[in-house]
Amino acid sequence: MDVLGNYKSAISARSTDKDILKKAQDGGIITTLFAYALEEGIIDGAIVAGPGNEPWKPEPMVVTTKAELLAAAGTRYTISPNISLIKEATRSYGLDRVGIVGTPCQIQATRKAQLYPIGMRDVDDKIALALGIFCMENLSYQALEAMVEDHCNQKMESVVKMDIGKGKFTVYTERGAVSQMPLKLIHKYVQPGCSVCLDYVANLADISSGSVGSPDGWSTVFVRSTKGNAVWDGAIAAGCFETKPIDQVKPGLDLVTKLATEKITKNQKNVDARKTIGLKADGTPKGLRNPYESP
Amino acid sequence: MAEKITIGELHLSGCTGCLVTLADNYEGLFKLLDDYADLVYALTLVDVRHVPEMDVCLVEGSCCLDDKLSVEELKEAREKSKVLVAYGGCAAYGNITRFCRGGQWNQPGQEAFVPISEVVDVDLYIPSCPPCPQEVRNVAVMAYLLLKGNEEQKNLATAYLTPLMQLAQRGNEACGCDLMYDVINQGLCMGCGTCAGTCPVRAVTMEYGKPNVNRDQCIKCGACYAQCPRSWFNFDVMNNYEGIMDAIKGAMQ
Ligand SMILES: Cc1cc2nc3c(=O)[nH]c(=O)nc-3n(C[C@H](O)[C@H](O)[C@H](O)COP(=O)(O)OP(=O)(O)OC[C@H]3O[C@@H](n4cnc5c(N)ncnc54)[C@H](O)[C@@H]3O)c2cc1C
Ligand code: SF4
Numbered sequence: 285m286d287v288l289g290n291y292k293s294a295i296s297a298r299s300t301d302k303d304i305l306k307k308a309q310d311g312g313i314i315t316t317l318f319a320y321a322l323e324e325g326i327i328d329g330a331i332v333a334g335p336g337n338e339p340w341k342p343e344p345m346v347v348t349t350k351a352e353l354l355a356a357a358g359t360r361y362t363i364s365p366n367i368s369l370i371k372e373a374t375r376s377y378g379l380d381r382v383g384i385v386g387t388p389c390q391i392q393a394t395r396k397a398q399l400y401p402i403g404m405r406d407v408d409d410k411i412a413l414a415l416g417i418f419c420m421e422n423l424s425y426q427a428l429e430a431m432v433e434d435h436c437n438q439k440m441e442s443v444v445k446m447d448i449g450k451g452k453f454t455v456y457t458e459r460g461a462v463s464q465m466p467l468k469l470i471h472k473y474v475q476p477g478c479s480v481c482l483d484y485v486a487n488l489a490d491i492s493s494g495s496v497g498s499p500d501g502w503s504t505v506f507v508r509s510t511k512g513n514a515v516w517d518g519a520i521a522a523g524c525f526e527t528k529p530i531d532q533v534k535p536g537l538d539l540v541t542k543l544a545t546e547k548i549t550k551n552q553k554n555v556d557a558r559k560t561i562g563l564k565a566d567g568t569p570k571g572l573r574n575p576y577e578s579p
Numbered sequence: 580m581a582e583k584i585t586i587g588e589l590h591l592s593g594c595t596g597c598l599v600t601l602a603d604n605y606e607g608l609f610k611l612l613d614d615y616a617d618l619v620y621a622l623t624l625v626d627v628r629h630v631p632e633m634d635v636c637l638v639e640g641s642c643c644l645d646d647k648l649s650v651e652e653l654k655e656a657r658e659k660s661k662v663l664v665a666y667g668g669c670a671a672y673g674n675i676t677r678f679c680r681g682g683q684w685n686q687p688g689q690e691a692f693v694p695i696s697e698v699v700d701v702d703l704y705i706p707s708c709p710p711c712p713q714e715v716r717n718v719a720v721m722a723y724l725l726l727k728g729n730e731e732q733k734n735l736a737t738a739y740l741t742p743l744m745q746l747a748q749r750g751n752e753a754c755g756c757d758l759m760y761d762v763i764n765q766g767l768c769m770g771c772g773t774c775a776g777t778c779p780v781r782a783v784t785m786e787y788g789k790p791n792v793n794r795d796q797c798i799k800c801g802a803c804y805a806q807c808p809r810s811w812f813n814f815d816v817m818n819n820y821e822g823i824m825d826a827i828k829g830a831m832q
C-alpha cells in the first residue's frame with residue numbers, strides 16, 4: 285500500500301465556523317465534522333480528548349454537544365487513550381452510533397476491535413465515524429512537561445497553544461510569549477511504541493486530517509472510506525467547509541508524502557532491527573517480538 | 580448454497596457464558612444455522628449425548644483432570660473434529676478456574692483445572708470472558724469460507740484466522756501481566772487504551788497514558804492482550820477492513 289493509504293479524495297480545507305476556528309488546532313476539520321455529524325444524527329456522541337485534571341493532560345471523554353466538542357478541540361501532544369471508551373460508549377452511555385477521533389495507531393486499534401471483537405462486545409457495527417489525525421510521534425505527559433517547562437521555560441498552566449511545525453515545537457503563552465525548541469531535541473522524549481509505528485496519516489480512518497501540506501490555518505484532508513465519503517459530501521453540501529484543490533496549495537501532497545515516507549522507512553528499519561537485536565549461544569541473532577508477524 | 584459445515588460445543592468446566600454468547604447473536608445465530616453451520620452438539624441446545632464427528636468443535640471451560648469424563652470427552656473431541664477451538668478464557672487460559680484449589684461445592688474433590696491445551700492440541704483461540712458474540716460469529720463465517728469457499732475465500736479466511744491460530748501456538752498463560760511483559764517491556768505500547776476498554780472486569784486503568792493492571796482483580800481471561808493492537812496487527816487483513824466487514828455483514832443478511 286501507498287504510504288498515504290487508500291483515499292477517494294484529498295482536499296485542503298478550513299471550517300466556516302468561526303467559533304470552532306478559534307479553538308481548533310488547524311482547520312477545525314475534526315470538531316466541525318463531529319458537530320455536523322451530531323446535528324445530522326450520523327453519530328449520537330463522539331469520543332474525544334477532553335480536558336483533564338492537570339494542565340494539557342487530556343482525558344478521553346464521550347461528548348454529545350457542540351459546547352463539549354469545543355472544550356476538547358485543539359491538539360494535546362500527549363497520550364489520550366481514547367479507545368478505552370469505545371465499549372463504554374455503547375454501554376454506560378448507550379450510544380448506537382459512535383464517533384471517535386484518534387491518532388493513526390488508535391484508528392488501527394478501532395479497526396482491530398471491529399474486525400476481531402474479542403473483548404469488544406457489540407462494538408463492531410456501532411462505530412459510525414472514525415476520524416484520524418496525522419501523527420509523527422507522541423509523548424508521555426511527563427515528557428511534554430519536561431519540554432514545556434525545562435526546554436521552553438514556560439509553565440504548563442500558562443500555555444494557551446502548542447504546535448509542531450517547520451522543524452520546531454512551539455508554545456504560546458497567555459501573556460503573548462512564544463517559546464520554541466528544535467524538533468530534533470524532542471527525540472529522546474518520544475514514547476518507545478512510536479518507533480515501530482508504520483502509519484502517518486491514519487490510513488484506516490473514514491476521514492483523516494492534519495496540518496501538513498496545507499497553508500497555516502488550513503488542513504489537509506483525506507476522504508477514505510465509503511462512509512467517510514458520504515459524511516464529507518454532506519458536510520460540504522451543508523457549507524461546513526471552505527475548500528481548495530490540494531494541487532493548488534503549497535506545500536501540498538508532496539510534503540505529506542515525503543514525511544510519511546520518512547517516518548515509515550525509519551520505523552520499518554526499527555522493526556527490522558528488533559529481529560537481530562540480541563545474540564544466541566550459537567552466534568545467530570536473537571530477536572524481540574514483532575507485532576506485525578505474530579502475537 | 581454450498582453444504583454447511585458442522586459445529587459443536589463441548590462443555591467442560593465453564594459457566595455456560597460462552598454458550599450463551601453464541602446465542603447472543605440472536606437472529607444472527609439462526610442465520611448461521613440456516614445457511615452456514617449445523618449445530619451437531621451442544622449442552623441443552625442439541626439432543627445428542629455422545630461427542631459426534633464435526634468440522635469445528637468449540638470447547639468451553641477448562642479441563643478438570645479429576646473428572647475422567649472431561650478428559651475423555653476432550654480427547655474424543657480432538658479426534659473427531661477438524662478444527663478444535665479453545666472457546667473463551669477458561670478453555671484458552673484457565674481464566675478464573677486458575678484460582679480453584681478444591682474444597683468447593685458441589686465437587687470438593689476436584690481441584691486440578693488446566694487450560695485444554697495441557698491435554699490436547701488446540702488449533703485456535705477465542706479469548707475473553709465471555710468472548711464476544713460478534714467474534715465467534717466471525718470465526719464461524721470464516722471457518723465456513725475456509726472449509727467450503729472458493730480459492731479467494733479460503734485465502735481470506737486463512738489470513739483472518741491466522742493470528743487466532745498463532746495465539747494458540749503462543750501458549751496457555753495470559754493475564755493482564757502480558758501487557759507489561761509482552762507489550763510495554765518490549766517497547767511496543769503506544770497508549771491507545773484498548774486494553775482498558777476491553778477488560779471485562781475493569782482491572783485495567785490508564786495512568787498517564789499507559790495501562791496499569793490491578794492484578795488481584797484480573798481473572799486471566801486474556802482479552803486485553805489479544806485485543807491490543809501491539810500484541811498483533813496483520814496489515815493484510817486490516818487494510819481490507821471495509822471489504823471484510825461488508826462481506827461478513829452481507830453473509831449475515
Ligand atoms: C500527538 C500528535 C501528533 C501530531 N502530529 C502531527 C503531524 O506530524 N503532522 C500533522 O499534520 N498533524 C499532526 N497532528 C494533528 C494535528 O495536530 C491536529 O490534531 C489535526 O490537524 C486536527 O486539527 P483540527 O483543527 O482539524 O482539529 P480540532 O478541531 O482541533 O480537533 C482535534 C481533535 O483531536 C482530539 N485530540 C487532541 N489531542 C489528542 C490526542 N493526543 N490524542 C487523540 N485525540 C486528540 C481533540 O479532542 C479534538 O477532538 C498531531 C496530533 C497529535 C495529537
Ligand atoms: S507515532 Fe504512531 S504509535 Fe505513536 S502516537 Fe502517533 S500514531 Fe500512535
Ligand code: SF4
Nearest residue numbers: 768770771772774807
Ligand atoms: S492496548 Fe494499547 S495501551 Fe494497552 S498495552 Fe496495547 S498498545 Fe498499550
Ligand code: SF4
Nearest residue numbers: 755778797798801803
Ligand atoms: S486484565 Fe482484564 S482483560 Fe486482561 S486478562 Fe485480566 S481480566 Fe482479562
